Amino acid sequence: MKGALAVCWRDIQKFLGQPVLMVSTIVGPFLTLILLGSAFGGAITHAPIAIVQESYGPYSSNFIGILQNEQTCQFGGIECQNSFQLTNVPDLDTAQQMLHAGLVKAIVYLPLGFDDALAANSKVTVTVTLDNTDPLSAAAIGPEVAQAGQQLSSLVQTSAAYNSSMTFDLENAYRNVLYIEFMAPGTFVQAIMFVSIIAGGVQLVVDKERGIIEGYLVTPLKKYEIVVGVLLSGVFKALFSAVTVFFLAVAVAGVRPMSIFPNPNASEITLTMVTLFLTSLGLIAMMTAYAVRSTSADLYRVTCFPINLILYYTSGAIYPLKGMPTWMQEISIINPETYSIDALRLLMYKGAGLQAVIGDFTFLAIFTGLMLILAIVAFRRGI
Amino acid sequence: MNLAVETFGITKRFGDFTAVDHLNLKIKHEVFGLLGPNGAGKTTLQRMLVTVLTPTEGTATVAGADILREADKVRERIGVVTQASTLDVELTALQNMNLYGMYYGIPRKERLEKINELLKVVGLADRAKIRVAGYSGGMKRRLEIVRALVSDPRILFLDEPTTGLDPQARAAVLEYVQRIHKDHGITLVITTHYLDEAENLCDRLAIVDHGKIVAEGTPTELKRKISGGDIVEADFSSLPDNALKALEKADFVLGVKKRDGGLTILVKNGAEAVPKIVSLIDSNGGKLRTITLRELTLDDVFLEVTGRSLRE
Numbered sequence: 001m002k003g004a005l006a007v008c009w010r011d012i013q014k015f016l017g018q019p020v021l022m023v024s025t026i027v028g029p030f031l032t033l034i035l036l037g038s039a040f041g042g043a044i045t046h047a048p049i050a051i052v053q054e055s056y057g058p059y060s061s062n063f064i065g066i067l068q069n070e071q072t073c074q075f076g077g078i079e080c081q082n083s084f085q086l087t088n089v090p091d092l093d094t095a096q097q098m099l100h101a102g103l104v105k106a107i108v109y110l111p112l113g114f115d116d117a118l119a120a121n122s123k124v125t126v127t128v129t130l131d132n133t134d135p136l137s138a139a140a141i142g143p144e145v146a147q148a149g150q151q152l153s154s155l156v157q158t159s160a161a162y163n164s165s166m167t168f169d170l171e172n173a174y175r176n177v178l179y180i181e182f183m184a185p186g187t188f189v190q191a192i193m194f195v196s197i198i199a200g201g202v203q204l205v206v207d208k209e210r211g212i213i214e215g216y217l218v219t220p221l222k223k224y225e226i227v228v229g230v231l232l233s234g235v236f237k238a239l240f241s242a243v244t245v246f247f248l249a250v251a252v253a254g255v256r257p258m259s260i261f262p263n264p265n266a267s268e269i270t271l272t273m274v275t276l277f278l279t280s281l282g283l284i285a286m287m288t289a290y291a292v293r294s295t296s297a298d299l300y301r302v303t304c305f306p307i308n309l310i311l312y313y314t315s316g317a318i319y320p321l322k323g324m325p326t327w328m329q330e331i332s333i334i335n336p337e338t339y340s341i342d343a344l345r346l347l348m349y350k351g352a353g354l355q356a357v358i359g360d361f362t363f364l365a366i367f368t369g370l371m372l373i374l375a376i377v378a379f380r381r382g383i
Numbered sequence: 384m385n386l387a388v389e390t391f392g393i394t395k396r397f398g399d400f401t402a403v404d405h406l407n408l409k410i411k412h413e414v415f416g417l418l419g420p421n422g423a424g425k426t427t428l429q430r431m432l433v434t435v436l437t438p439t440e441g442t443a444t445v446a447g448a449d450i451l452r453e454a455d456k457v458r459e460r461i462g463v464v465t466q467a468s469t470l471d472v473e474l475t476a477l478q479n480m481n482l483y484g485m486y487y488g489i490p491r492k493e494r495l496e497k498i499n500e501l502l503k504v505v506g507l508a509d510r511a512k513i514r515v516a517g518y519s520g521g522m523k524r525r526l527e528i529v530r531a532l533v534s535d536p537r538i539l540f541l542d543e544p545t546t547g548l549d550p551q552a553r554a555a556v557l558e559y560v561q562r563i564h565k566d567h568g569i570t571l572v573i574t575t576h577y578l579d580e581a582e583n584l585c586d587r588l589a590i591v592d593h594g595k596i597v598a599e600g601t602p603t604e605l606k607r608k609i610s611g612g613d614i615v616e617a618d619f620s621s622l623p624d625n626a627l628k629a630l631e632k633a634d635f636v637l638g639v640k641k642r643d644g645g646l647t648i649l650v651k652n653g654a655e656a657v658p659k660i661v662s663l664i665d666s667n668g669g670k671l672r673t674i675t676l677r678e679l680t681l682d683d684v685f686l687e688v689t690g691r692s693l694r695e
Contacts, residue, residue: 217434218434218463219458219486
């Protein structure tokens with residue numbers, strides 16, 4: 001039994017002697033609490049909505065006013081924010097294009113004769129088209145718009161003492177997208193991130209520690225050849241992982257991307273691959289730069305854990321960004337995973353094409369370029 | 384190209400610490416040993432010569448090319464076997480060697496022929512397709528050494544090539560290293576702290592300490608630096624002062640050094656000196672426990688020039 005105590009004491013001493021490892025065991029779970037807790041289940045606010053107004057009058061402007069001032073509250077009504085962020089769009093076609101490109105989450109259509117109908121107390125239908133490829137946002141927006149309608153009705157009632165006959169037609173713009181499908185793109189990016197951390201980074205740190213990199217340097221290999229080789233192999237491994245998870249998601253999890261269903265579509269498949277490629281190259285370059293500058297494999301591993309958590313949870317991978325606190329939304333703006341997940345969703349569930357994802361591609365390309373420069377500079381100095 | 388390596392006041396400082404201090408060295412086409420205790424600067428010197436470290440001052444030519452201005456040429460002409468293994472143990476011997484040949488841009492056909500030939504020479508041909516993880520320490524070392532020969536280097540740098548090997552594996556590696564020099568005509572630069580290895584293997588040696596060369600020459604030349612012939616090691620149960628003084632004054636004794644528990648005595652002729660020492664101690668009231676006679680070794684030279692023993 002004394003032996004067991006000695007073994008135990010050794011482990012504890014080693015644990016206490018490595019403050020970074022100690023802190024990481026606390027930081028990891030704590031970050032999970034803050035990030036996952038804040039990311040998931042928040043009320044959707046500032047949801048971008050297109051208003052197509054064909055009727056102008058007191059009722060329609062009143063209705064828009066109600067929508068504009070609609071508040072969504074959390075923490076027992078302490079923190080209230082605007083539910084919607086309205087954009088006036090001239091016609092339904094433009095609005096639908098915006099919805100398709102992911103610029104708005106819903107279209108509220110006030111048809112010609114809206115005001116007249118309400119004034120005359122005859123029946124009127126307001127069409128609300130929802131982007132249900134984001135099922136959580138859609139589920140929140142529909143009822144809230146209807147609630148605004150009820151408020152208007154009650155105003156109409158008090159002024160005219162009649163029962164308003166306004167009804168809402170909630171339309172899904174797309175086929176029913178399951179939550180598991182909404183979540184799937186995040187897992188492809190996660191696969192890329194894991195490869196970047198393990199194969200791209202840890203292996204490099206270990207190779208550095210073992211002197212393999214120095215072994216490279218006494219051969220005629222140029223430093224840039226080493227960087228390019230490391231990055232290429234990383235991209236290969238990351239793509240292999242991501243594509244495998246993609247097909248597993250299709251085969252096992254019931255994910256039905258438009259690039260494959262109902263018929264395989266070459267241009268959608270190509271664009272999906274471009275997204276995965278840019279994401280892989282960018283993340284591999286980022287983790288390579290970090291790994292080259294790391295002094296110990298242990299330190300690298302424990303710091304990668306929180307980096308991965310932050311990037312994953314603030315990317316909108318598991319919940320709509322509009323439902324997250326401001327600070328998380330701010331991180332999401334500079335988070336490359338945000339853009340690749342957005343692009344993947346647009347391509348997979350809307351078949352949205354190059355035009356819709358060009359913004360995401362631009363960000364990813366700039367990010368990847370910066371990370372490549374960083375990796376090359378790190379290699380020059382650190383090796 | 385008369386010299387394999389020539390350094391010109393080569394110096395490396397790490398902050399305030401000078402690891403290699405204005406060192407001048409000439410290595411011919413021979414087996415050359417760099418000898419020194421840990422931290423003496425021999426590995427730093429070697430890392431500069433193989434272009435991994437940039438000197439703070441001075442420069443060197445290696446295989447006819449300048450290490451600063453023509454590092455690429457140096458790398459093409461040398462092979463390096465580092466102290467820590469850089470083999471990929473997840474890969475087979477063949478894969479390891481093939482990759483190495485690719486780094487040097489050797490055409491595939493030529494590369495594979497060369498690899499097969501080398502694996503045969505080192506006795507690993509029948510295991511070429513086994514993962515290196517299953518190799519013994521000695522086999523790994525041999526593989527690592529032949530791997531460096533794929534590129535036909537003019538100079539092969541070996542850093543502590545037998546450290547961590549059992550005596551049998553060590554002998555096999557050493558035998559092979561000797562053959563590389565004889566059969567392939569490759570200059571070898573070996574750092575080591577095994578004196579017997581240096582003595583048997585090297586044509587010439589340099590002893591490095593505090594970043595400088597403190598002695599240089601063939602093993603025989605180095606040993607001749609200590610005038611005289613043999614060493615007597617004596618341990619005592621008791622050694623009165625007058626016995627020690629008598630010993631120091633005796634005409635057959637060239638020098639006496641105290642060490643833990645006894646004395647190391649340098650004498651002209653060991654066979655004659657031993658009985659004389661015994662009777663001299665006896666007559667002065669001292670008591671011997673053991674007395675051994677041995678030939679002068681490089682360790683004695685080492686002790687003389689650095690004030691330290693390598694075996695400590």
